[in-house]
Amino acid sequence: MESKALENLRVLIVDDQRSFQLMFKGILYSMGATNVAFAPTGEQALAKCFNADYDVLFVDYHLGTGKTGKQLLEDLREKKLLKPSSIFMIVTSENTVPMVMSAVELEPDDYLIKPFSQRVLRNRIAKIQQKKQQLKALYQAMHDDQHDQVIERCQKEISETGRYQQFCKRVLAETLLNQQQFDAAEQVLSQNLQQHRSGWALVLQARICFSKQDYQGCLALCDEALENNRYFAEALDLKARCYMAQSSPEAALKAIQQAVEVAPHSIQRQYLVLDIARALKDTPQQVIASKQLYEITRRSLKQDVMHLQNYIRTVIEAAMDSEDPQQKNRYQQETLIALQRARLDESMIRDIDFDLFEVLCQARLESLSGQQFQAKRTYASVADLLTEQEHSLADAVMLLNQIGEYEEAESLQQKLPESAKSNPLLGAMLQRQTENTTERRRHFAEYNKEGIKLYKSGQYQQAAQQFEQALELAPMNTGAALNYIQSLLQLLSQPQSKVGDAFERCRKTFRVVDHMPLPEHHRIRYQELQSRFEKLRTERRR
Template sequence: MGSFFDGKKLLLVDDQRAFQVMMKAMLQNIGLSDITLADNAEEALKICKNKKFDIFLVDYNLGTGRNGRQLLDELRQNDLIPTSSLFFIITGDNSRAMVLSALEMEPDDYLMKPFSQNQFLLRLQRSVEKKRTLHDLFFYLQKQDYPKVVDLCDQHIQDNPRYAGFCRCLRAEIHLKLKEPQKAIDDLEPLIEKTPVTWAKIMLGRAYVQVERFDDAEPLLRSVVRKNPLQVEAYHWLAQCYDQRQEGDRALKILAQATELSPQSINLQKMTAKIAMRNNDYGLLKESLSNVLDLSRHSLKQNPQYLDNYIGSLILFAQHSGDPYHIANLSKQVNTVLFKAKRELIRDPDFDFDHFEDICHARVQIARGDLMQGKKKLYKASESCLKELSESDPALISSTIHGLLQLGEFEYAQTLSEHLKGRDGVDSLTSATLDIVKEGDQLSKKQEQYNQLNREGIQAYQSGDYLQALECFRGALKKLPANTSAVLNKIQALIHIIKSDKKKTSGEFRTECRNALGLLEGLPLGEAHQQRFEQLNDEFQELK
């Protein structure tokens, strides 16, 4: 074993000096001499950018700042852990939540303090042997060459019975990742008949959910939860099963149990938020998105989309509460969140926080009923980011889309949504939130009513019945008072009515047309709307 340690580099990250000294002596005793020490995650990240390590020993609790779990996540995201390296999480906290949170990140091993030199050496030898034997498999896994990984899993199952279970599990995982659930099912069903191991039952339950065999997935996953109540992943997929069966209440109940077991799991909180939103549970939505924002606060690159989603939940909660107090208090709540975020959460110098803040204030103004002033503020705040969409942060675009949907500007919102779907770096929660908001009952009903009236207005206009067209466009604006297309349609109908008035008695129509043009004056409209506005404005001026 000593020959393995020759030339190996180890990084020890722990905020306790006494443990560093003790651990360094232990490491030297087993033959490791190239040891680097770091007191916190920030220092460790800087070190790892300039030096490669073969072994990482990282304490879970690192005082203020990021913890060991978050450090592991950042190192993986930045490709700073070589394929052959080992990552051990160590901690003195043996609470259930801590253990499950650490295991969710799938380190190579997990050690509880205190441990002896022999215990540590035995665990290290076991992990080293696994990495040595399956080195080619881990190499192609990191390269994301999944077909090659499947081939190597088949080979290792035959050649290395000791790791056959791990390889079968990984092979099923790859099939699911490649959206080949039936292959996973064909592989796992015979295995479970012979040996009903827990990981295989969870994996098979996942596959059943993917092929919508919910009646098979539910009892299987329920049996795992009953016999192995700490298997958080089983709760996750059982909730997915209920959610896809349109049983939102049951899904949320299962997620609540899972979150109690693993309260630091950001994935569980995000899933809870998605289902809560689909079930119009805006109180739970607000709570879960607050937790997502809080859990992400020590990430190396804070995600402003989490902040945008949380502010959106505050607006939705206020709008649907039926209590005037929440609408009246909305501005204060959002200002408090933005103030805290600017100081503590969003430290990315490339993020345009000032414009984001203005967009949020515009959305609050719209939610409080001041549609046209809110619209002007929204358009002005988002103008610069929308001119360079590909360079703008997804949070700015997402927040603008939500504001447009509040206004009923569906066409513009749809254009931006299509752009966002094609962007890298868009969080799954952001995408899901936009889809759910657009498909919400109240918004869909308003849009349907608006579309019907707008179509009838266009048909009347094309047939020359401008008064009937005007009534339809007025009706459309009652449904969506700030919709730019409807305003322009109304102006166009009014101009034709004024033109055809031989007796020059159309004073009220002229005033209505002038006021409608004033609503759009100075707004940074889209190119097509801007051209149409200028043309109609010129026509109206000629009538004078």
């Protein structure tokens, strides 16, 4: 490569170390570069790329507290801010397996480990420039998502036995596979595998086996690929999916944990961890994966407050599941810290009423700590806001189920917005809560139903006992509380009743509904019962 190979090209160095910027600029000037710009953060680099096209980008992997180099590449591709001819190189001192594999997995044009020589840099750039020039039409078609053109250009390069035919075979097979042209993809892969058992061909063939539910064939191909490269995370992902399809979540977890050790910064991989962990009821693993999803996305274009909410919800769920008091307390503290930390990230929470979400989470923690009355009061303070803030309806549903307000929970669940229904993790949480409370709700309904039956037949003492048992299962249930009060008031109206005991029980039960937002039918009953209670109390004082 001639020393002036970078002449007239726009170059962007993205690195937060000023000393490296200046040193690297000197190297690039000696290679002919005269138009060199700098950006210390991924966010600033993204802004510069919105305003100008760069021919070559040298990007450090770690860029302080903002976007990583990997996230910057994802964002640039998502926004179509990289020209097909542009060169994107990760240049970093990071050489740990997770960092290298996470970056390489996204397939930048190259990955350079500091320190490196000018000769190495020159040779790397020359190779990439030559490839980009030779396959100019293919890169343009890939950039424009013109799948038919991609297939045609690959076939042309392969037929001419060009020097990049292996690359083109891979692109061709991947494109055919993504377009669900399985027979055509399998033909390309079969011919290639007869010549060379390359890892990429083995894994693409394994994907075809998986689509055909040939799980044993898929696993065998993945294992062969891993024999050649034990860091092949995609092969481990596919193994995990095969094991899940075969109802072997333990084996799936082992495979996906290996994949995460190799390359942890993949959204799809962390979602797979969550699916497997939920199947195994492995709460600690769910917390780790949900936190990773939040951390991966919080500085990228895929930033979504849903990931933050899911992480916090998962930690609360973990606290509910834990039988170890110390572990339960740690999860409760983690929830409070996450809520506090989120308040410092205005860009994350600006699209929702975070105050409402936080109050509902605090109420769930209060319920978890046995403070049922306080949890219900906390809910009452924000209940009127739920009709306007649908993003927290699901959290209200989970809280109401926790404190035993099953009827209101069911009513709100029917009003869940599409955003909640399309959130797979939230859907799984609601489903699990429903399953976990089914038995309790069934017994509660039986006691309540039997109490109503006994009340109607005039057996007020026995009715009160049934409602009392119902409240043991759902201590904050408004309907059962009103039924219990009504039975106690009947006992108080009878001379033979134990007035003192019934009166005290009645007074305490009113706390369940006092100053709470009530549906119209409950509100009318409450007022009537409150009036009767006050009248009886007045008579008792005489």
